[in-house]
Amino acid sequence: DIQMTQSPSSLSASVGDRVSITCRASQTVSNSLNWYQQKPGKAPKILIKAASTLYSGVPSRFSGSGSGTDFTLTISSLQLEDFATYYCQQSYSTPYTFGQGTKVEIK
Amino acid sequence: QVQLVESGGGLVKPGGSLRLSCEASGFTFSDHYMSWIRQAPGKGLEWVSYISSSGRTIYYADSVKGRFTISRDDAKNSVYLQMNSLRAEDTAVYFCARLLWFGGRNWFDPWGQGTMVTVSS
Numbered sequence: 001d002i003q004m005t006q007s008p009s010s011l012s013a014s015v016g017d018r019v020s021i022t023c024r025a026s027q028t029v030s031n032s033l034n035w036y037q038q039k040p041g042k043a044p045k046i047l048i049k050a051a052s053t054l055y056s057g058v059p060s061r062f063s064g065s066g067s068g069t070d071f072t073l074t075i076s077s078l079q080l081e082d083f084a085t086y087y088c089q090q091s092y093s094t095p096y097t098f099g100q101g102t103k104v105e106i107k
Numbered sequence: 108q109v110q111l112v113e114s115g116g117g118l119v120k121p122g123g124s125l126r127l128s129c130e131a132s133g134f135t136f137s138d139h140y141m142s143w144i145r146q147a148p149g150k151g152l153e154w155v156s157y158i159s160s161s162g163r164t165i166y167y168a169d170s171v172k173g174r175f176t177i178s179r180d181d182a183k184n185s186v187y188l189q190m191n192s193l194r195a196e197d198t199a200v201y202f203c204a205r206l207l208w209f210g211g212r213n214w215f216d217p218w219g220q221g222t223m224v225t226v227s228s
Contacts, residue, residue, distance in 0.1 A: 001169075032213075043219060043220055046214055050210075087152055091214060095169065097154065098152040099151070100151045
């Protein structure tokens, strides 16, 4: 199975900050890497597909980069509604696996 | 709009069974792969299973293989998860999600609101 490791596990930031979350795969996943946002008590929503493609309706302050084993989700200017938990997920091979999550909290 | 609604969760004793349902609307259900993903309380996301649009291709996580069965009924726009021999570690919110494919890549969108399964004596 492909293990996905996110860092950090949590971070505190202020509105307007630039925030980056990294995700590392235990073996190459090419660009088969997705990012999701989850707010408390809600279902996850997709932000980025195929490592760097911004999903329809997602604000342009979100961006994704990387390929192979190392990936980054960046929020260029953190907004109040962005405080949530973020998960990466590899879709390269089954079993599909998620990172452990990164909780973005208000400083 | 595209929507998924899960049902069937509840409290069950270890060793018991439960059948989850997920009804889809707003899209041509028979054209799409469907999946189940779960989240234990306070924990991260774990993919459980998926079924192809034809129903002929099915995959399971090792943690549920041999105990859970995914199926679909296109006439009812629904996907199901039959869960047998339930264990305490199966306690989670179970989400169904559409598995979209394009250009050899896939992703989950949308997700249902989830249904809670609690396995406890």
